[in-house]
Amino acid sequence: MTNIPETGRTPRVQIRLIVIQILVLSLLGTLFGRLWYLQIREGDAYAKEASGNHVQQVVDPAVRGSILDARGVPLADNETRLVVSASRTDLLKMKDDGEAVLAKLAGVLGMTPKEVQEKVRLCDAKTPQPCWNGSPYQPIPITDEATPKQALQIRERAEDFPGITAEPQAVRRYPSPGEANTAQVLGYLSPVTDEEITKAQHTDSPYLRSDQVGRSGLERQYDKELRGKAGVTRYEVDNLGRVIGQAKPDPAQPGSTLVTSIDARVQRVAEYELNEAMKEARKQMDRNTGTNYKADSGAVVVMEAKTGRVVAMASNPAYDPNAWVGGISAKDYAKLTGKDSNYPLLNRAIQGQSAPGSIFKVVPTAAAINAGYSFDGPYECSSSYSLGGQVFKNFESKGYGPISLGRALEVSCDTVFYRLSHEEWKRDGGSKPKKHPNDWFYKTAHQFGLGAETGIDLPNEVTGRIPDRQWKQNYWKANKDAWCKTGKKDGGYAERIAYENCLEGNRLRAGDSVNYSIGQGDTLVTPIQMATIYGAIANGGTLYDPSVGKAVISNDGKNVTEIKPKAHGKLPISRQTLAEMDDALAGVATRGTAAWRFAQVGWPQDKIPMHAKTGTAEVYGKQTTSWFATYTKDYTVVMTISQGGTGSGASGPAVRNIYDALYGVSDDGAINPKNALLPRPEAALPKVQTDGTIKAPKVPKDPAKDQRATQKGTAEQDGQQQAATVTTPPTGNRNTRRRPRKRGSRRMLT
Template sequence: MMSLTESPRLRLGVLGIVAFSLFAVMFARLWYLQVLAAPTYKVQAEGNRIRLVAEPAPRGRILDRNGKVLVDNRVSEIVAVNRAELNHPRQVLERLALLLGKPESELASRLDDPRFSPYKPIPVAEDVPKAAVIHIREQQSDFPGVVAGQVAERSYPNGTLAAHLLGYVGEVNDQELAQHRAQGYRLGDNIGKSGIEQIYEDELRGRPGIDKLEVDSKGRVLRTLGHQDPVQGDDVQLTIDLDLQKLAEDSLAQGLDAAHKAWDKNMLKHFVAPAGAVVVLDPRDGSVVALASNPTYDPAAFVNGIKPALFRALQDPNGHYPLTDRAIQGQYAPGSTFKLFTAIAALERGLITPATTIVDNGSLRVGNRIFKNAGGRAYGPVNLAHALTVSSDVYFYSLGNAFWAQRSRFGDGIQATAHELGLGERTGIALPYEAIGRVPDPTIRKRLHDQNPKAFPNGKWFSGDNVNLAIGQGELVVTPLQLANAYATFANGGTVYSPRVAQRVLRDGKPVREISPVVAHRVSLPPAVRDPILQGLVGAVAGDKGTAHGAFIGFPYDRFPVAGKTGTAQVLNKQDTALFVAFAPADSPQYVVTVVIEEAGFGAQSAAPVARRILDGIAGLAPAQVNQSSGVD
């Protein structure tokens, strides 16, 4: 049994052991912090007092095929405010707002904007007049913490020219930031939003500069520890020809204006002609030489952020959506320009020969429906070439009906040819938001009906649908680029290219990457198929009975022969869409020109004159004013 005198000794012993253990733990922790963990905490301490601040790099330029500048950078005078040095902020902002002609609240909101680094002066105004900059510098005591400087901003020396193709830049949004954070993007950075600016963002952006700053515990900058200059982005040289692009845009605008003045005899009003597109390709390698869309917009409006009222106007249906690039996003029934596809399908599969003749009496009965030529015209006996020249609907109605009647032998022959020539799928052009189009068939008809029975009330496919398809009507829709690329394939003898908009990437004027033509696939177009069709397309332009003859009167066919096809597509509750596709020289094609104008009537009257003016310029002639022409289809 333990005595009473031993109990205090035991307690003191236990207390000593506990105290020794606590001191041992404390000394071990101190040893860990001072010896083992010292390097780690040193790095953290350094991080607490060092800040890295990015300086945007000037973007690379965008050039045309001949080196002419399409997009550049310009110097903008800015006024910025250093919050750490801003004494009496209310009085300074009042004076600054008065000088700059801006609301004081706008300046204050800029200073509170979290996108800007707290360690650098915050820009509160861009494109400041030189007089205001000089005043701030001369009266610096009235503007403590206010500095004037210069920054590089995107510049578009040709105004709205090629706006849809070139695209625009804007401030990175949350989604883009999440996608590109690994590339060093930060809030407030600019990024390509559309067109070439978006697709070639990595090449154009450049490498941001870095300032390494030492700050105190309150975040005030003490000194600059290092600086790395920004490196300007690479230049991107396009396949576009600036002069031909201007010719295409001017010609399209004139064509729209001419259509506005023309009278629609069916609807008893002037044509609306709200919009249109032009595509010019080089069929030898798929290069895009011009790409025009109207209405258009000014990409410079997006520099430093577009004004909300202007952006709303660009979205207003009454303005016909100027941001939409109709050359690659517009989807239209191709009308009689699709007869090229039906002709190839019929010859390839042996449904007809070039000599097959059909008597065109102006209409064709299929079941209980009567299908008529435009205007009810009758062309008499026509073979394939002549049917293309005069655009005999009856001839191609007959082919569509025959394909359906013999579908067990030929399948969906017209649709198969359309797919071979690139319809119903994206062309692969290096531009964002390209539409896919649609080549309807019995399966697609059923799917459309199942998805939207109100818009597509009938889920079955009938002979009349095949008849309509043969002349480019019904649910068939194509983009102007798809149509141009298909004709380019025919023109070059069967090579389907992915249209190319850029040739190379340049650094300091020297190529660092070549962008070669891309062959998607090839289709068979033997002379027995190609020659009679070519004969018909040449006749459509140069022949006295050709549908485009009126638009090309006086053109120098002898030295610059042209082949082409007019088209007019009916649209529910709207005026007809006018189309025309041409390639030249017909015997050795170097250019394909496609024109599509919404609600403008016959392609021969509205679209062909636009193409004529463009081809005049290509042939070295002085382009004349676009006027409405004669012709049906």
């Protein structure tokens, strides 16, 4: 065997060793570099993350604050219920995604497996209610109406119900004191969504996955104040999930209490009277269509004239806000949102838009004065007014001869306003307008606050519409193509209108101005806007932001933050014009179109001066809309009923009954203070006791029916007294009787 010299192998071995050494050193350098990066450069971040991996948080939801009426009566509060919830995370870990567990749970709760399955499925664009629109990691409530027996079964057999909990929780409640529903004003709650959690992460009021948030009404407007702050307890756990320690907990802070200007008793009366007026309207024949009035929706606002605070706000149709508590059923959801529901979730007092009819005439009255016309006139109130071959008639073609603007308001003479608006249209250049037209009638409406939000502290208020030149131009641009496609010169009414609009729909025509002057045409207003305007006339000219919230009181009662009335402008009229207009509106109630609802059937005008304006708005393709706007030195009451008929005919009795309840006025005009619900607005806040609670006064079971009973008893007493002295029987209760009218005087109903 030949020996290989050692000198031949040494260089190769040395090279290999050097390479290995370099590799080892490189690896060690990389390792130490990575260790330095993890422990030094990013050490704090990873330490914090690692610490979080061994800390579990248990959230204790905060008790939501109550919503009270002006006297301290709860409109929304909380009650303890046994809530059964399911952890979707735990269920999905099971082989059958928890179907067997949910089926067993359904048997205990007396529900079908399908009903329980629908409760825990997640909401998306394709999934109908019921479904869960909150976080998928949050326990999903199956029911908040579990009995103690059902809860005990679930807890004692925990091994049969993994992922299911049954425990007492504070649940929202809407008690409807005295049958006062107040649904659209209060709103409702639903679970917070992941998107909302993300958006609120860096705000001063972040959401937790367990939070319920307000979706409409006061619940949404004052959600931050009402929600409070959830408590968090942090537990240190080992890798097996066993608790090894507890960090200092952050206790839950209950939400604050919201005191409103609503009076539950007046609210009930307003809701009841609106509903009764709509039912009565459906019994009346519409002579234009030959069918009964549909009276499909309505709204009423009762407001403090001197502050803008809302005492009552009713919208019909209404709904039960308790339907949302614990998750809404598919049946209830369809009732609230389906095509046949007539959308009860809408608050028609702030979201219902319609032509105002003659209650709008206070605006063109002020506009005429601003344009230089005299309040005294005289102005010709003829039975009709001709314009370009078209005849615009007064209501029932009745004329009153030369009259003042005040008298035009009293008898609601359309032709006076037709002439004034047409004259102003011509002054501004007519069909070829000046470069800078005055547009007094439109400018004044904007100065009255129309075409804009009033600033009420409720979400989703709409603006209404003033069809001025800019609106006409924008509307024409948006609809020109459709009009030109469907319009026909010799077609039907709608086709001819489309044809004309295609050619010159952007022009402010004479007919537009004439219709606009009496609150018709494209003009749209909301009840809250008109209540704000008539409240301003009552208080001397100040346009207040309507408000429902009156004060926010901390849960311990130590901090009280009052919500002061705010103004957003003044009426654009002088004191003299305001006084003349005020006198004319008093004349409406004493000798004008509303006299048969007040002066002629017993109203103490000398003690409680009443001012009113009636309105009957014509809507193409629908029956007329009833409007009734009124005020005293204390309150403004505005009511509207869609497809309800005339202003004083449909809304008049209900408005009168609301005033009777407020002031304690009997059928013969006598004032009984004992029967008065609120003869003066509630100025003081409810008294907070030393423990932070507010003791609520008792509310009658049904103040509205109590008032009706009182009125009926008074009427019967009056009838007995009359029977002793006259042979003619009494005409019956004011709610149904109609005073005889001379032939051709139906204008009194407008």
